[in-house]
Amino acid sequence: MDDTTTEPTAGLDFIRTIITEDRVSGKHEGRVATRFPPEPNGYLHIGHAKSICLNFGVAREFGGTCNLRFDDTNPAREETEFVEAIKDDVRWLGFDWDNLHFASDYFEQLYAYGVQLIRDGCAYVDSLTADEIRSSRGTLTEPGRESPHRGRGVDENLEMFRRMRAGEFEDGAHVLRARIDMASPNINLRDPVLYRIRRAHHHRTADAWCIYPLYDFAHPPSDALEHITHSLCTLEFEAHRPLYDWLVNNLTVPARPRQIEFARLNLTYTVMSKRRLLELVQERHVNGWDDPRMPTIVGMRRRGYTPEAVRNFCDRIGVAKRENMVDVAHLEHAVREDLNKRSPRIMGVVDPLRVVLDNYPEDLTETFEIANNPEFPSTGTRRVPFARELFIEREDFMEDPPKKFFRLAPGREVRLRGAYFVTCVSVVKDARGAITELRCTYDPATRGGDAADGRKVKATLHWVAVKTSIEAEIRLYDRLFTAETPGAEHDYREDLNTDSLQVRMARLEPSAAAAAPGDRFQFERLGYFCVDPDSTDRRLVFNRTVTLKDSWARFSAGA
RNA sequence: UGGGGCGUGGCCAAGCGGUAAGGCGCGGGACUUUGGCUCCCGUAUUCGGAGGUUCGAAUCCUCCCGCCCCAACCA
Numbered sequence: 001m002d003d004t005t006t007e008p009t010a011g012l013d014f015i016r017t018i019i020t021e022d023r024v025s026g027k028h029e030g031r032v033a034t035r036f037p038p039e040p041n042g043y044l045h046i047g048h049a050k051s052i053c054l055n056f057g058v059a060r061e062f063g064g065t066c067n068l069r070f071d072d073t074n075p076a077r078e079e080t081e082f083v084e085a086i087k088d089d090v091r092w093l094g095f096d097w098d099n100l101h102f103a104s105d106y107f108e109q110l111y112a113y114g115v116q117l118i119r120d121g122c123a124y125v126d127s128l129t130a131d132e133i134r135s136s137r138g139t140l141t142e143p144g145r146e147s148p149h150r151g152r153g154v155d156e157n158l159e160m161f162r163r164m165r166a167g168e169f170e171d172g173a174h175v176l177r178a179r180i181d182m183a184s185p186n187i188n189l190r191d192p193v194l195y196r197i198r199r200a201h202h203h204r205t206a207d208a209w210c211i212y213p214l215y216d217f218a219h220p221p222s223d224a225l226e227h228i229t230h231s232l233c234t235l236e237f238e239a240h241r242p243l244y245d246w247l248v249n250n251l252t253v254p255a256r257p258r259q260i261e262f263a264r265l266n267l268t269y270t271v272m273s274k275r276r277l278l279e280l281v282q283e284r285h286v287n288g289w290d291d292p293r294m295p296t297i298v299g300m301r302r303r304g305y306t307p308e309a310v311r312n313f314c315d316r317i318g319v320a321k322r323e324n325m326v327d328v329a330h331l332e333h334a335v336r337e338d339l340n341k342r343s344p345r346i347m348g349v350v351d352p353l354r355v356v357l358d359n360y361p362e363d364l365t366e367t368f369e370i371a372n373n374p375e376f377p378s379t380g381t382r383r384v385p386f387a388r389e390l391f392i393e394r395e396d397f398m399e400d401p402p403k404k405f406f407r408l409a410p411g412r413e414v415r416l417r418g419a420y421f422v423t424c425v426s427v428v429k430d431a432r433g434a435i436t437e438l439r440c441t442y443d444p445a446t447r448g449g450d451a452a453d454g455r456k457v458k459a460t461l462h463w464v465a466v467k468t469s470i471e472a473e474i475r476l477y478d479r480l481f482t483a484e485t486p487g488a489e490h491d492y493r494e495d496l497n498t499d500s501l502q503v504r505m506a507r508l509e510p511s512a513a514a515a516a517p518g519d520r521f522q523f524e525r526l527g528y529f530c531v532d533p534d535s536t537d538r539r540l541v542f543n544r545t546v547t548l549k550d551s552w553a554r555f556s557a558g559a
Numbered sequence: 560u561g562g563g564g565c566g567u568g569g570c571c572a573a574g575c576g577g578u579a580a581g582g583c584g585c586g587g588g589a590c591u592u593u594g595g596c597u598c599c600c601g602u603a604u605u606c607g608g609a610g611g612u613u614c615g616a617a618u619c620c621u622c623c624c625g626c627c628c629c630a631a632c633c634a
Contacts, residue, residue, distance in 0.1 A: 010573085010574090011573060011574090011580085011581090012573095013572090013573095037634095038634095039633090039634055041633095041634085071634065073633095073634080074633065074634075076633090077633085077634095129632095130631080130632050133632075134630075134631080134632095137630055138561095138630070139560085139561085139630060140560060140561050140562075140629080140630065141560045141561050142561085143561090144630085171632090172632065174632095175632055177632095184562085185561050185562040185563090186561090186562050186563070186629080187561090187562075187629055187630050188562095188629065188630095189562095190630085193631090193632050194632095195632085196632035197632080198632075212632095214631090214632075214633080214634085215633070215634045216634090219634090235564070235565090235627075235628065236627090236628055236629080236634095237628095237634090238563060238564060238628070238629090239562070239563050239564085239628065239629045240629085241563090242563090261564085263565085263627095268570085274634095316571080316572090316581095316582060316583080317570095317571055317572080317582095317583095318571065318572050318573085318582095320565095320571090320572070321564070321565060322564095322565050322566070322572095322627095323564095323565070323566090323626075323627055323628095324570085324571065324572095325570075325571090326570070326571060326583095327569085327570045327571075327583070327584070329570080329583060329584060330570075330571065330582085330583050330584090332583095333582090333583060333584090334583095336595090336596095340595075340596060341596095345593080370592095371592095374591095374592085374593085374596090375596065375597085404594090406594065407594090415592060416592095417592060417593070418592070419592095448592085449592045450592070457592090458594090459594075460591095460592050460593065460594095461593095462593075522593085522595085524593050524595085525593045525594085525595070526593090527595095548593075548594095548595050548596095549594090549595065549596095550594070550595080551594050551595090552594045553594090554594095555594085
């Protein structure tokens with residue numbers, strides 16, 4: 001509080017620091033306007049979420065605005081399907097744009113800007129082929145060569161550009177180029193191409209145009225037209241900034257936005273490029289863009305992640321300029337933290353092992369009242385039936401347990417959550433020696449789960465009564481890749497986790513029957529699960545969003 | 560290689576000349592009808608390296624090293 005007045009930028013990331021300083025100095029009249037500019041050629045992923053949280057977050061924090069602008073300057077790969085999906089994703093994350101724009105809305109204006117550059121001697125129509133342009137661009141160490149058409153007169157350029165638009169030339173026959181400096185050490189300034197002829201159906205302008213501006217040319221004036229103050233983008237555009245500024249300076253634009261670059265998000269065990277995500281979908285390594293294993297917003301949504309968790313994650317990883325590789329554990333932590341607070345608990349057994357209570361009446365069924373969330377009594381209770389035959393988790397029993405195993409074992413007593421203490425008296429096996437059933441006794445004096453004599457027990461197990469349990473399909477997801485950096489040493493496909501999805505038929509307490517797609521639960525001791533839209537009236541399908549932290553699993557795996 | 564950027568603990572990340580925040584992870588403990596949650600404690604004598612300036616440097620200067628981006632009519 002006090003320190004924000006004395007040190008207004010303390011603790012802020014470098015972008016918020018710049019914005020704070022700009023407001024203090026009165027730049028842009030103190031306004032803050034950002035934009036999130038996706039290309040509608042794929043689904044948004046967690047990396048985009050970082051950008052969305054930054055752009056919309058900054059606008060929100062500084063009382064500014066944030067537009068959603070589709071960068072649709074390449075009709076060959078952009079589709080309406082993606083624009084709708086992107087809008088959904090932004091809204092799902094909890095943001096709303098002040099204005100919705102498309103770069104294609106500016107095509108007429110951009111064309112006029114092209115004309116202006118020609119008139120000012122700042123651009124020319126080149127008739128070299130793409131290959132010729134490439135080979136004359138020079139290399140990192142050698143300057144480029146000027147095109148023989150670089151000296152075309154203004155009138156001829158104007159006429160050629162008009163005819164390009166009119167469709168009088170073949171695709172690729174000519175391009176509009178900025179006249180900057182073929183010897184610039186910054187390759188992006190060696191007369192970059194501004195417009196190309198490309199007869200392709202555009203998702204919004206249809207066939208109205210056969211010439212399309214390139215990103216480098218379209219973006220700066222688009223920002224300016226929207227009076228964007230801070231144009232935030234990722235590091236790879238850093239070398240383009242001189243071109244950005246050159247255009248803002250040479251065009252008659254209504255504002256002077258500033259481009260600021262930050263480091264994109266990289267996540268361990270995750271692949272983030274659109275190309276790879278597309279391949280995962282097309283090659284059927286996953287079941288679509290919304291496969292819960294995908295780092296896409298739709299995938300995470302289906303997996304059961306909450307927008308709050310994703311936002312908290314983005315806030316916590318921060319924004320800086322250094323390359324980073326964020327541990328997925330950060331994301332999982334954010335998810336658990338949020339889900340722990342909001343998820344009602346239920347019991348479900350994913351790998352059932354039958355338990356028979358020898359001393360429990362054959363046809364008695366009791367009902368226990370169990371808290372939906374012990375940490376929040378206000379969330380109420382539910383009724384869970386209990387009977388002589390139960391299922392417990394197979395891994396909660398060991399015939400010959402190691403020292404640190406606290407769960408059920410021959411002769412050992414444990415608590416069945418909310419019900420009774422039970423003691424294992426014998427193990428039933430089949431002909432091959434596999435355990436098929438446990439015979440136990442229960443202590444009627446521990447009804448509800450507490451022993452009147454103060455006796456303690458080292459473990460509490462989840463359970464389900466055989467006859468009242470319902471069956472459900474459970475999809476257990478693991479990370480999609482086994483390598484921290486997929487593709488670091490060979491094709492990323494070789495790092496695919498062949499066991500990233502396990503489908504199980506589980507037994508759930510009957511209260512789960514009322515669950516509807518999207519509902520989230522904590523299956524006690526197992527993890528957070530949400531109901532998948534694949535669910536039908538006959539069978540519920542649950543996705544495991546994330547496991548609970550499990551120090552026993554960590555210990556036993558390391559032992 | 561020319562240009563542009565970046566190097567603070569295992570992973571993020573503050574720090575902006577006054578003697579290394581915080582989070583994640585990890586280790587230990589308390590509590591516990593989830594081996595969950597929560598709560599404590601611990602986890603960089605040191606900031607890519609070497610010099611220099613200074614009473615004092617992660618912060619300033621010099622040189623060196625490493626990593627990333629740019630040679631699409633992609634964004």
